[in-house]
Amino acid sequence: xxGVTQTPKHLITATGQRVTLRCSPRSGDLSVYWYQQSLxxxxxxxxxxxxxxxxxxxxxxxxxxxxxxxxxxxxxNLSSLELGDSxxxxxxxxxxxxxxxxxxxxxxxxxxxxx
Amino acid sequence: xxxxxxTQPGMFVQEKEAVTLDxxxxxxxxxxxxxxxxxxxxxxxxxxxxxGSYDEQNATEGRYxxxxxxxxxxxxxxxxxxxxxxxxxxxxAMRESTGNQFYFGTGTSLTVIP
Numbered sequence: 001x002x003g004v005t006q007t008p009k010h011l012i013t014a015t016g017q018r019v020t021l022r023c024s025p026r027s028g029d030l031s032v033y034w035y036q037q038s039l040x041x042x043x044x045x046x047x048x049x050x051x052x053x054x055x056x057x058x059x060x061x062x063x064x065x066x067x068x069x070x071x072x073x074x075x076x077n078l079s080s081l082e083l084g085d086s087x088x089x090x091x092x093x094x095x096x097x098x099x100x101x102x103x104x105x106x107x108x109x110x111x112x113x114x115x
Numbered sequence: 116x117x118x119x120x121x122t123q124p125g126m127f128v129q130e131k132e133a134v135t136l137d138x139x140x141x142x143x144x145x146x147x148x149x150x151x152x153x154x155x156x157x158x159x160x161x162x163x164x165x166x167g168s169y170d171e172q173n174a175t176e177g178r179y180x181x182x183x184x185x186x187x188x189x190x191x192x193x194x195x196x197x198x199x200x201x202x203x204x205x206x207x208a209m210r211e212s213t214g215n216q217f218y219f220g221t222g223t224s225l226t227v228i229p
Binding site: 042048092102103109111 | 148150152158159160161162165206210216217218219221222
């Protein structure tokens with residue numbers, strides 16, 4: 001158990017809908033990262049927050065947004081869902097942002113299926 | 116250019132044997148970190164081992180060791196005495212000192228044969 005929690009574990013929804021994925025980082029970790037893992041794209045970095053502020057952006061679509069709250073939990077919002085958004089979405093956390101070591105610990109993931 | 120390259124899509128190893136999973140990286144930073152993660156079929160990503168660019172010794176964690184060759188920009192993972200539970204996808208990753216992203220390779224699927 002990495003100490004990172006993600007809810008829900010599974011999510012099934014229809015095209016055009018909006019969903020919210022939730023992540024709680026390990027105790028003491030200030031950085032949260034979101035990743036999308038699909039069969040054809042591999043593990044794609046989406047976005048990073050550090051202590052409530054956006055720090056880095058990867059291949060995140062405009063239909064997707066995220067935020068990190070004062071209690072450090074984070075939410076990833078996916079809207080106008082398409083079939084191609086079906087994937088495993090991971091949250092990871094680390095102690096610091098930009099520190100060389102900064103090992104990321106991953107949550108169990110949320111498996112999103114868009115029908 | 117790819118930041119992390121894993122050229123072995125799939126590998127097989129006999130139980131109790133050692134196996135090396137290849138990883139090469141591309142960076143112009145002097146300070147960076149290299150990581151290996153394991154993803155079993157259940158889906159979770161498990162951190163295995165870390166190597167810093169300035170670390171002179173190769174990292175070891177139990178049966179895992181990292182064969183770090185800085186001049187060749189390679190960071191191969193060595194698993195000794197393979198066990199059936201080692202069957203999984205293995206991802207190599209890098210963090211550069213500039214920027215905040217982790218770069219992941221495409222992974223290597225390891226199957227341990229009894």
